[in-house]
Amino acid sequence: MAIITTTRRIERFGRTTPPTCKYWLAGRCNRNPCRFSHSLPTSPSNVYFNPNTTYHHSKKPTICSPKPLQKPANHAPKAVVSIEKPIKCESEAMCVEKLIECGPKAMSVEKAADVEDAATVAIAPVEKSRSICKYWMTDNCVHGDLCPNLHLWFYGEGFSPLAKLHEHNKVVTGIALPTGSDKLYSGSIDGTVRAWDCNTGRCVNFINLDSEVTSLISEGPWVFAGLKNSVRARNIQTGVDVTLDGPKGQVLSLNFGNDILLAGAEDGVIYAWRCSSDPKAESPFELVATLSGHTKPVVCLAIGCYKMLYSGSMDHSIKVWDLDTLECTMTLNGHTDTVTFLICWEDYLLSSSSDCTVNVWVCTEEGTLKVAYTHTEENGVLGLYGMTDADAKPILFCSCKDNSVRMYELPTTNPLERT
Missing domain, CATH: 2.130.10.10 (YVTN repeat-like/Quinoprotein amine dehydrogenase)
Structure with a gap:
């Protein structure tokens, strides 16, 4: 039994609009240009596609023999009711949800459930990631509102x-x-x-x-x-x-x-x-x-209270120097990768690293520094900066390798906004 696919129906009834791209509906089409349509299909004007239309046949009704239903090639599955008994075609009306055969030619008339499904996909909420769309930055994103990545430089308050x-x-x-x-x-x-x-x-x-x-x-x-x-x-x-x-x-x-x-x-x-x-x-x-003192390149420098200089290196260590004598007083080993940035905030030392952590160091009674808190980011941290907001709350900015700047309120490091 011949099954007419969407492409054949288009050719048969003279429609020139290409079928809707199923990858675009899912928000995953990366072709530009794409040979399929990036818009929802409209209701056809042809009577053969209207499920409320009553069909009349000039020939006498014939008995339809059941045959196995085959899945159209390269086409999304349709909502078709399976046939288990022969169907007698009436001269007055024809069920548009069943497969019938009248005369020497076979025709598949189906309810356009795929159109409803497409509309459902289009209006379904898309879970946004926390990364900015690189194609949107160059005005080349074809997904529009269906893109899972951010189409804005900043969100937050x-x-x-x-x-x-x-x-x-x-x-x-x-x-x-x-x-x-x-x-x-x-x-x-x-x-x-x-x-x-x-x-x-x-x-x-x-x-x-x-x-x-x-x-x-x-x-x-x-x-x-x-x-x-x-x-x-x-x-x-x-x-x-x-x-x-x-x-x-x-x-x-x-x-x-x-x-x-x-x-x-x-x-x-x-x-x-x-x-x-x-x-x-x-x-x-x-x-x-x-x-x-460092065995690899010195990546960052910070000056804190008591005339102390802190240096971070690719050798994973932080060294503390006395600015009066210019001598090293201690070495801190709290990271497992390059120390990317250092800032001194009151009596605290904050260090970031490519090991995806931010360490908060405090001074002990013995005069040494130890890690009091470690914050972990999903990606490596490239830089740190601290300031107070309008309410005098301390805010820490973390520049990360995923092209974002994340802001945290100290000392709890609860995320506030992300850019």
């Missing part, structure tokens, strides 16, 4: 995006807002440092350093950029540029404290320059020490 600064063409590795300046500075591995007007959000100046900028900070009128084998310093008030030589390899981290500029380099050494008070000196900064 209390925060909203102000501007999108997009002149860099590679990864941004640092931003700095000098005290008293209305310009925001950003560095990138595209080899440039850009200045942005804080009122308009436009790039007003850029400096081509001809080397990847892997860290950027500011102190007073100075902006410091970590480059390969050097640190570039620029005074934004006078326009003076100074190159500080000494580091071996890429300068991955910078910090400033106790009138000392500190640079963590790829060779595992921390380089220290002290500000010169001699106005006649050739350089306003003088290399005064090199802090050795």
Whole structure:
């Protein structure tokens, strides 16, 4: 017995609209363009597809012999009632939910249950993931509201995006807002440092350093950029540029404290320059020490109370240094992968790592540091930042490898919003 599939019905009755893409209905079509329709089918105007229509036959009714029902190829299953007894075709009406055969040709007339199913799929709630759709970011997502990923940059309460600064063409590795300046500075591995007007959000100046900028900070009128084998310093008030030589390899981290500029380099050494008070000196900064102890690149630096410097490395350790003597006082081993970021918050030290954890360190009575709490993220943590909100509650920002920034209220680390 011949079964007419959807494609044959289209050809028979002259319809030109392609069938609805079943992968689009499920929110999983990744073809662009797709040869199937990305819209719900409408009710056909042809009378053969109207279940309320009474059909008349010019021929005399014939006895229909039951035959096994075959599943149409490449087509979703239909709601068809199985036939177990011969059906006599009446001349006045025909059941549209049963398979009949009248005359030498066979015709399958079925209730369009697939249309109802498609509508059900379309209106069913789609469980959203917590990742931003990468196709939506480039205006190429074909799923629309059925996409399981986020089609927005931020969701939550209390925060909203102000501007999108997009002149860099590679990864941004640092931003700095000098005290008293209305310009925001950003560095990138595209080899440039850009200045942005804080009122308009436009790039007003850029400096081509001809080397990847892997860290950027500011102190007073100075902006410091970590480059390969050097640190570039620029005074934004006078326009003076100074190159500080000494580091071996890429300068991955910078910090400033106790009138000392500190640079963590790829060779595992921390380089220290002290500000010169001699106005006649050739350089306003003088290399005064090199802090050795890490066996792999120094990724992050933080300065806390009691004039202490904390350094995190790819060797999985955190070292504590006295800024007065520039000597190492202790080594902390609480992570199993690269220590990616450090911040000092009052009497606490917070460290993040590629091992997907954030550790909160507290000082013991013996004067050492121990882990008081460990928070685990699904993905590795790239950076940390702390601030207080409008209600003076401490908020911790965690930048993660899944392209999100997650915000937690301390000390319970309950998630508030995610971007």
